[in-house]
Amino acid sequence: MGFVMVVRRSLLSLVLLSLLSLLFTLQPAVAAGPDFTASGPANYYGCMCSQISYVFTVKNTGYVDSPLFLSQSGQLAEFSTLQDNQLYLRSGEEKTVVGTINQPCLLSGIYTLTTTITGQQAKKQLTQTVHIAPCMNMEVTPIIDAAHGCRCEPLLLVYDVRNTGNYADTYSFSLRDFSEYVIINPQSRIVPPGQTERVYIYLKFPCSFSGEKETLFVVATDRSSLELEKPLKAALNESCYEYEYNATAYPRLGPVVGEDGRLRYLSYSFYGLLIAVSIILIANITIPGGRVKEEPKDQGARLRPKRLKAYLRPSSIVKPSSQFEEADDYGVSKGRRDIVIITALAFIIITLILYTAGVLRAGLFSSGPEPEDNLTVQVLNESVRGEAGMLYLQLYSPYIAGGLVFLVIVIMLLRKAEREKE
Known part of the structure; x- marks a missing residue:
């Protein structure tokens, strides 16, 4: 009996020692694993x-x-x-x-x-x-992406460029074509995130250009090296000076409408000037020179009555001889010569005024901010100004001719009144 108890105790001790040994053996392995x-x-x-x-x-x-x-x-x-x-x-x-x-x-x-x-x-x-x-960090909104106008006149187009990114970037603006005829204000700008920059594009084509012109408005970024393109269209009206009458667009122009509904300004200009020149020549040929019979030979000159104002002066009553003045060497009276001089001066003055008006009109931008001085110089070169002035003369030459005709008629009536008084 005692032997059995001893064996049991020995076995129990052996099991406990084995368990403790196993526990100490496994503990480093658990600790060594990821924690x-x-x-x-x-x-x-x-x-x-x-x-x-x-x-x-x-x-x-x-x-x-x-x-x-x-x-x-x-x-x-x-x-x-x-x-x-x-x-x-x-x-x-x-x-x-x-x-x-x-x-x-x-x-x-x-x-x-x-x-x-x-x-x-x-x-x-x-x-x-x-x-x-690379992600798009811009948004381009067209304000005016299609412009219509006449030849020789500048066209304005407007775009808004917004920075949709979360960092400031430098934006550059250009056109894919027609770079020699365009001024962009501004050409580049640093735009903070969330802000919008308005871009004005001034197109100034030569006067020989007409019809529709299409190109692309290009916005490029510096930091992200991205590009965004938007279509742009400019329409140059071929018939601004042979214009299909539109009272809303051109209320100042009279409705001189031909059979095809167009204003043939160039033809009317030619015929108007021809009529004016013809009237001037006829007036100088047909109006009498106003010569009177000569006074004694010692005065040695051909005489004619003076103009109407000569009779209105008191001195004309005292000195009747002062009512006569000399004609030129070719027998042309000074009265007729006055008609030629006055008409020629009026023609020159009106021509210069209208030519200058055309130049100025070609150089003024109808809307948007005024460009910087150096931009204006680039756009308004002398050749383009000259073409604009000539086209302005063509546009208003019928009025020039009409004014000259009216001037000649007035002078003829005044001369007739003078002769009746004499």
């Missing part, structure tokens, strides 16, 4: 020149509290900043770590970022992929 986990999204997407945020979660799965240290490597490590570089997690605790990538504008493509978490007895790495692409 935390790290997880997060594998891919992130962002735009060039912009800030990219990313997150990952770290959890302490061990039996004891543990400090953790974080470090980063990879292509984006130098541009990345972590909210926390070290953590202290209790057993079972987890924490979300936020990181920010402030990547430069030159980066574009697929990059990796590796975060290493180091504990007391373990180390773990988390690799995340960042996709960086």
